[in-house]
Amino acid sequence: MPVEPRSAAPRLSPTRPGPTRPLPAQRKPTRAEPARTFAYGFWRRLLPVLAALALAIRLPSFLHSFWSPDEGYLAVQARILAEGGELYETVVDRKTPLLPWLYEAAFLLFGDGSGQAMKLLAVGAQFTTAALLAAFGRGRWGDRSGVTAGVLFLLISVGFIPQDTQAVTFEVVILPFTAAAVLCADRGRWGAAGAAVAGAFLTKQTGGVVLVPVLWLLWRTHGAAPSRAPLRTGLLRTAVGFTAPVVAAALLTDPGGFLFWTVTGSGAYAFSLDGSELHVVVRAVVNSSVLGLCCLGILPPVRRALHTGPRPRDADLWVWFGASAGAVAVGFHFFGHYFLQLLPPIALLATSALRSLRHERLRHVLSVPACVCACFVAWAVFAPRSELTHAERVAIAVREHSAPTDRVLVWGIHPQTYRLADRTPASRYLTAGLLTNFSGGRDGPQVGERYGVPGAWRVFAAEIRARPPALIVDDSRGKPYAPERLPTLRRLLAGQYEQLPGTVEGTVFYVRSSGS
Secondary structure (H helix, E strand, C coil), X not given: CCCCCCCCCCCCCCCCCCCCCCCHHHCCXXXXXXCCCCHHHHHXXXXXXXXXXXXXXXXXXXXXXXXXXXXXXXXXXXXXXXXXXXXXXXXXXXXXXXXXXXXXXXXXXXXXXXXXXHHHHHHHHHHHHHHHHHHHHHHHHCHHHHHHXXXXXXXXXXXXXXXXXXXXXXXXXXXXXHHHHHHHHHCCCHHHHHHHHHHHHHHCHHHHHHHHHHHHHHHHHHCCCCCCHHHHHHHHHHHHHHHHHHHHHHHHCCHHHHXXXXXXXXXXXXXXXXXXXXXXXXXXXXXXXXHHHHCHHHHHHHHHHHHCCCCHHHHHHHHHHHHHHHHHHCCCCCCHHHHHHHHHHHHHHHHHHHCCCCHHHHHHHHHHHHHHHHHHHHHHHHCCCHHHHHHHXXXXXXXXXXXXXXXXXXXXXXCHHHHXXXXXXXXXXXXCHHHHCCCCCCCCCCCCHHHCCCCHHHHHHHHHHHCCCCEEEECCCCCCCCHHHCHHHHHHHHHHEEECCCCECCEEEEEECCCC
């Protein structure tokens, strides 16, 4: 029986792939090629987890009306702006205007319930930051790394004292903008990256340092190209995206006041250190140690990963971390909430180091920051709030000694007293810090009239002469800005006011004398 001849097998060239190469969907993902599920399924499972975790870690914030003087300052600003005031004129601050505007919008929409609305906004900011970091981690390293980045950020985001992490302040609102800027830059969306940098800057000036990793990514993407056209186009789009919102914000306020209060008028506050060196060094060491504590579980694997050699593709994350560290150090204050700006790059660097671990080992590593997170949340629930309690007691006394239509002056660094007492401030300067250069970290000799914001005492004296406050509350309690150390305020009290008998935990009250 004749045998049918077999067709000759095709010869495969040793340098060319064969015709039976498997389809891309059939290949197993390699270490260099991240495994991904369909985007809808990934986000449908992850987003509810991130939302629930963001709400859980910030539940203590709803227990108290105010957690920090910054939060009180913003609340008082919101009322003044909602009643027709002008930022950098009727009420002033060293910060850029985005967060005061958000507080004002909440006050207009919700009235006295604006505080709770802003606390929900902070939950949304934490959730958004976690989702953006998850998108970055998923795009660079795969699904599991996306989950790790989002969850890890939320776990370490409450790792400071409650006043720093539970308050609705500038640093919390900065974070989604910084994460969005780096994510957009990583994906080549330069105009959107510039707009996100502008959002961070308009929340607080130090948020603008995220421009450094954005430019780094732009250079890494187009710097080595034979043609400079893509680099120039990227620079132009980034510049327009950044400049347009900043110019619009300046025009919506007062351009001169915007420039003065956000850039040129705070040199003494930002750079003076004389006499406070020990205080500053102690705070820097303590808060750096607390940051290490909240990252305790991820430090060993990160250290081992670094010993194996740096990953060139993670250079942008190190640039982001370095720029954020510079933002923390500017001004030499080192408050705990300043360190929040470090957390997004830390979460991504840790995710890169942890991605080689097996699932069981990864869960074990993440369980440590989860336990530390639970401890910080419990601390926020049960920790005493002595300063808030003091402000509430002072507010009760203010209501007793003044009428609802009276203007009062609270000479201290706790502007929430105005809101708690439901009284109108007698001056655009809501704290003594703007007039004396005092802050929580200024305990040295550079506190006094000569160190205040240039021109502030002249404006302050004119305000007090035009509309004298019915009540002056000296809440200095032995601090360097006490009235006896300030000639202008001392003369005002001696000539037109008389002290009321009794104090509230060292706080002294003055009412206008009958002959003034």
